[in-house]
Amino acid sequence: MNYCEPEYVVDRDDSRCIRCKVCVNQCTYETHYYDPEDDRVYSRSERCVNCHRCVVFCPTQAISIRRNPTAYTANDNWTQEVIMDIKRQAEVGGVLLTGMGCDKPNYSYWDRLLLNASQVTNPSIDPIREPMELRTYLGSRPDRLELEMESGEMILKTKLAPQVCVETPILFSALSYGAISYNVHEALARAASQFGTLFNTGEGGLDSRLYKFGDHTIVQVASGRFGVHQDYLDVGAAVEIKIGQGAKPGIGGHLPGEKVGPEVSRTRMIPVGTDALSPAPQHDIYSIEDLRQLIYALKEATDYTKPVSVKIAAVHNSAAIASGIARAGADIIAIDGVRGGTGAAPKVCRDNVGIPIELALASVDQRLRDEGIRNKVSIIAAGGIKSSADVVKAIALGADAVYIATAALVAIGCTVCQRCYTGKCPWGIATTDPWISKRVNPDIATRRLVNLLQAWSWEIKEMMGGMGVNAIESLRGNRLHLRGVGLTEAELKVLGVKAAGE
Amino acid sequence: MSWTEANNRYNDDKLIEGCSLFGMMNLSGERFSSRDPVRAIANMHERGNGLGGGFAVYGIYPEHREEYALHIMYLDRDAKKNTERLLKEDFHVNFDEEMPTREAKVKDPPILWRYFVQPRRRQLTKDDDYVMEKVMKINTQTGKAFVFSSGKDMGVFKGVGFPEDIAEYYCLEEYRGYMWTCHGRFPTNTPGWWGGAHPFSILDWSVVHNGEISSYGINRRHLEMYGYRCTMQTDTEVLAYTFDLLIRRHHLPIEVAAQIIAPPFWNEIDRQPPQRRRLLTALRQTYGSLLMNGPFSIIVAHQGEMIGLTDRIKLRPLSAGLKGDFLYLSSEESAISLISPHLDRIWRPKGGEPVVGRLGARGVKELLVRSEMQ
Numbered sequence: 119m120n121y122c123e124p125e126y127v128v129d130r131d132d133s134r135c136i137r138c139k140v141c142v143n144q145c146t147y148e149t150h151y152y153d154p155e156d157d158r159v160y161s162r163s164e165r166c167v168n169c170h171r172c173v174v175f176c177p178t179q180a181i182s183i184r185r186n187p188t189a190y191t192a193n194d195n196w197t198q199e200v201i202m203d204i205k206r207q208a209e210v211g212g213v214l215l216t217g218m219g220c221d222k223p224n225y226s227y228w229d230r231l232l233l234n235a236s237q238v239t240n241p242s243i244d245p246i247r248e249p250m251e252l253r254t255y256l257g258s259r260p261d262r263l264e265l266e267m268e269s270g271e272m273i274l275k276t277k278l279a280p281q282v283c284v285e286t287p288i289l290f291s292a293l294s295y296g297a298i299s300y301n302v303h304e305a306l307a308r309a310a311s312q313f314g315t316l317f318n319t320g321e322g323g324l325d326s327r328l329y330k331f332g333d334h335t336i337v338q339v340a341s342g343r344f345g346v347h348q349d350y351l352d353v354g355a356a357v358e359i360k361i362g363q364g365a366k367p368g369i370g371g372h373l374p375g376e377k378v379g380p381e382v383s384r385t386r387m388i389p390v391g392t393d394a395l396s397p398a399p400q401h402d403i404y405s406i407e408d409l410r411q412l413i414y415a416l417k418e419a420t421d422y423t424k425p426v427s428v429k430i431a432a433v434h435n436s437a438a439i440a441s442g443i444a445r446a447g448a449d450i451i452a453i454d455g456v457r458g459g460t461g462a463a464p465k466v467c468r469d470n471v472g473i474p475i476e477l478a479l480a481s482v483d484q485r486l487r488d489e490g491i492r493n494k495v496s497i498i499a500a501g502g503i504k505s506s507a508d509v510v511k512a513i514a515l516g517a518d519a520v521y522i523a524t525a526a527l528v529a530i531g532c533t534v535c536q537r538c539y540t541g542k543c544p545w546g547i548a549t550t551d552p553w554i555s556k557r558v559n560p561d562i563a564t565r566r567l568v569n570l571l572q573a574w575s576w577e578i579k580e581m582m583g584g585m586g587v588n589a590i591e592s593l594r595g596n597r598l599h600l601r602g603v604g605l606t607e608a609e610l611k612v613l614g615v616k617a618a619g620e
Numbered sequence: 621m622s623w624t625e626a627n628n629r630y631n632d633d634k635l636i637e638g639c640s641l642f643g644m645m646n647l648s649g650e651r652f653s654s655r656d657p658v659r660a661i662a663n664m665h666e667r668g669n670g671l672g673g674g675f676a677v678y679g680i681y682p683e684h685r686e687e688y689a690l691h692i693m694y695l696d697r698d699a700k701k702n703t704e705r706l707l708k709e710d711f712h713v714n715f716d717e718e719m720p721t722r723e724a725k726v727k728d729p730p731i732l733w734r735y736f737v738q739p740r741r742r743q744l745t746k747d748d749d750y751v752m753e754k755v756m757k758i759n760t761q762t763g764k765a766f767v768f769s770s771g772k773d774m775g776v777f778k779g780v781g782f783p784e785d786i787a788e789y790y791c792l793e794e795y796r797g798y799m800w801t802c803h804g805r806f807p808t809n810t811p812g813w814w815g816g817a818h819p820f821s822i823l824d825w826s827v828v829h830n831g832e833i834s835s836y837g838i839n840r841r842h843l844e845m846y847g848y849r850c851t852m853q854t855d856t857e858v859l860a861y862t863f864d865l866l867i868r869r870h871h872l873p874i875e876v877a878a879q880i881i882a883p884p885f886w887n888e889i890d891r892q893p894p895q896r897r898r899l900l901t902a903l904r905q906t907y908g909s910l911l912m913n914g915p916f917s918i919i920v921a922h923q924g925e926m927i928g929l930t931d932r933i934k935l936r937p938l939s940a941g942l943k944g945d946f947l948y949l950s951s952e953e954s955a956i957s958l959i960s961p962h963l964d965r966i967w968r969p970k971g972g973e974p975v976v977g978r979l980g981a982r983g984v985k986e987l988l989v990r991s992e993m994q
Binding site: 251274598 | 633808831832833834835836837838841842844845846869870871872873875876883885886887895896898899902903904905906907908909911913914915932933935
């Protein structure tokens with residue numbers, strides 16, 4: 119006897135249904151079935167995850183899905199979610215898994231920050247008619263340059279640390295091969311290459327078929343070291359050490375054995391069907407000086423030609439940790455906030471561990487400035503960036519660029535149903551099943567990702583033009599272009615912004 | 621009330637203002653009177669609103685050439701007494717006097733005093749760094765005293781009023797200099813106080829400025845990382861500190877500093893030959909936070925050099941003219957024509973293209989990119 123009730127109810131308008139069975143074929147959770155005797159299609163609502171695959175594909179719009187209206191007695195403490203979680207745990211006795219980022223309200227600050235625009239005393243700039251520059255370089259910058267005159271021409275004496283160039287300050291965040299399908303990896307790589315930005319391999323290595331996009335790839339080195347070898351390091355434009363992830367700070371990545379088919383196995387360098395469980399910490403990094411050794415080991419391995427990034431989850435001491443990372447020799451610090459996404463994480467960690475990216479980003483940027491080392495590193499903000507406005511706000515708070523992942527997946531079909539960990543993603547994204555993953559056509563997915571980057575970039579230019587700046591570096595860390603609404607004194611202080619109207 | 625409160629009464633992000641600029645330099649160093657510069661700036665009367673006017677004049681104290689000339693304004697007598705105690709600790713004061721003034725249409729003049737000083741030699745720091753530190757100390761600690769001029773053989777004269785009235789008040793007709801920069805101010809959010817007028821000056825650097833820099837927030841935060849304290853909350857101050865950082869501390873040539881403050885666009889940089897492209901790219905990578913974005917035109921001067929520059933898309937006006945040994949820079953061409961009707965050359969520099977007048981060099985310096993000057 120299962121005490122859990124269906125979360126969703128599938129409604130079918132039988133007068134519209136033409137018995138084409140698209141829904142039956144598309145639902146990987148086997149929610150719909152066709153009864154030849156009745157010549158009717160029925161649904162098992164308890165299997166539905168509300169991914170809308172059938173709704174979108176039904177040619178006659180016969181299907182609609184709603185939240186189960188049968189609710190427990192109203193209670194602000196013992197909510198539907200709380201009761202259901204306990205019932206599920208009582209049944210299986212395990213950690214509750216979930217996918218995607220934290221879905222709770224209250225952790226977002228983006229919507230309580232507002233942007234400025236020019237009126238009268240300085241003109242706004244029209245991005246349709248005038249240049250508007252988003253090009254961003256990521257890497258460690260010197261405090262000053264030394265030049266010298268050589269045969270009448272000024273030349274650069276200072277040797278700069280390696281930099282990577284992106285044409286828009288939006289990068290695709292780590293999505294590991296295995297957690298997502300090959301087709302999605304390919305689309306991310308191609309879109310990043312076409313638009314002139316970077317995609318991040320995540321911790322599952324890089325399929326050799328995608329090496330040709332290496333100039334637009336950040337190769338990640340995580341605690342499991344899956345798929346890390348010399349060719350992999352050589353092919354990337356930058357290397358990222360993954361310490362933590364916003365969705366599950368303090369926990370390593372988990373890939374269930376069912377998702378480890380022959381191709382994932384080859385790329386990750388593990389046997390077919392084995393669980394790929396990354397250790398919680400990097401076992402060669404128990405301290406900041408250990409991190410320095412790994413940073414320099416990777417720099418040595420890549421001959422000091424690529425920036426090395428260190429990705430951490432936003433936690434309480436982020437500012438102090440980031441300052442240590444900068445001093446340890448990292449060129450880029452990526453910070454992933456509490457709303458950051460995941461393919462699989464314990465629900466309790468996702469919803470309770472870490473702090474919002476806005477606060478972490480603001481305090482890290484300020485701390486690095488207070489210590490005079492902000493130039494040493496670029497900052498990438500991640501975790502909960504939902505729109506181009508969020509990108510602009512992140513940059514105004516102090517980020518050099520942002521990582522997006524959930525938004526990219528939504529662009530290619532994801533509906534944020536939070537079941538990535540099942541490996542059955544009906545949209546063909548969070549799966550390695552060859553039959554399901556064919557649902558993502560890499561050509562179409564690439565085009566949709568490029569469209570997203572283009573649309574957001576245009577919107578960023580519109581907002582910058584309104585503020586009267588025509589280069590992204592004039593927005594970066596420019597908190598005077600932000601104002602807060604509905605924030606406490608303490609929050610405003612951490613964010614380093616004034617209240618609206620002030 | 622301390623001067624910081626008078627300066628930004630409503631605690632706005634910064635002061636916002638529009639303005640008129642004029643600069644005139646004799647490239648062979650011959651000193652001339654205030655007559656032409658004052659007529660020129662007065663001709664642009666409509667660009668100011670009477671809440672600020674000022675002048676920086678170079679070559680005016682030849683008899684005190686080796687001493688730092690400190691011009692200080694005091695809000696009350698106590699401030700003067702306290703500040704003079706500080707001064708005597710840190711400097712040999714060789715000569716001091718009340719600044720000569722006369723009745724004119726100006727509002728609430730403070731006590732104005734000038735001192736010719738030399739640093740007491742007990743520090744290892746360079747004289748300039750020493751003086752700058754002490755000036756910052758007076759300006760930030762006392763609250764009622766403000767050093768508005770601290771260079772050698774140069775002086776700033778400024779206050780609340782139209783520039784022609786300020787010239788009258790300070791008896792500027794009695795001074796002669798080889799280089800004059802002039803300013804008429806139109807602030808929107810300050811009632812105007814004497815220290816807030818332009819030129820803004822530190823050591824022998826002076827800046828007159830017209831504009832509203834939209835990148836102010838990050839420019840300021842970047843400078844704060846290098847120990848500058850932006851107490852005036854003006855774009856002008858940020859510009860002055862930027863020049864100080866780039867030229868005096870980082871030893872970059874003025875043409876390079878101009879390309880940091882108003883850099884070429886990436887698509888222009890991408891078209892340069894490799895060596896120059898590398899340099900311009902590195903400048904933007906390293907000094908991107910000092911890009912002054914949004915409208916400005918400025919005239920920056922220090923001993924022997926006058927530089928005119930606008931933002932890279934020229935959202936504020938600037939004209940330049942040459943006649944014999946004289947270089948003119950002005951917000952409006954009419955002001956140049958008024959005092960020098962038969963110019964050898966008049967031109968409107970492009971956005972981001974500096975005009976550099978250098979003592980002993982006839983003509984003007986070119987720059988790294990966009991060198992389309994004749």
